Amino acid sequence: MAFTIFLWIFGLATHVIAQTNASEHRQLETKLEALQGKAGIVVVRGSSEIGTISGNEGGEIRIRAIGYLDINTGDLVRGIEFFITAEHGSHPQIDYDEIDSLVKAIDQLSTLDKNIIELEKFEAVYRTRCNMTVSLLEDPFRRGLSAVIDGNVIGGGIVILTIEKLGDLKRLVSEAKTRLDSMKKHTK
Secondary structure (H helix, E strand, O other), rough: OHHHHHHHHHHHHHHHHHHHHHHHHHHOHHHHHHHHOOOOOEEEEEEEEOOOOEOOOEEEEEEEEEEEEEEEOOOOOEEEEEEOOOOOOOOOEEEEHHHHHHHHHHHHHHHHHHHHHOOOOOOOEEEOOOOEEEEEEEOOOOOOEEEEEEOOOOOOOOOEEEHHHHHHHHHHHHHHHHHHHHHHHHOO
């Protein structure tokens, strides 16, 4: 009985800590999320489909250029939305100001040599503000490196890509940025 109570208290404490960490993480919301979450205003949402990449083990990543406009202030927030579908889906959004660092990270991950760390196991990770990750790790089934795209949503899926398809992801992200740049000319 005492052991059961201990487990219950331990579980409750772990849950409270997890909730606290989740609350702290939510303070790092993107500009896109902040504008969507405002009450008492009209927000216009626009999007353009950019392209889709199929994963090695199923699933896909669909990329859209998005923009939200607060019609009261004329504030326009732009970014990219990723629809990551495997068994379940997630749709992380990154702000426009994160796009260049994501492209740079994809370049770095694409050319990384696993011997850089000189240890047996290897993993390299890039994380966005919305907690989406692009990782490079050893794939025991392919006997090489694979890229893993994870929307980091509870219950959301991950998509595994070859290094070549990681290059396709970079191309689509760059195309989305070009589309967003052309939008800038038509706004205040």
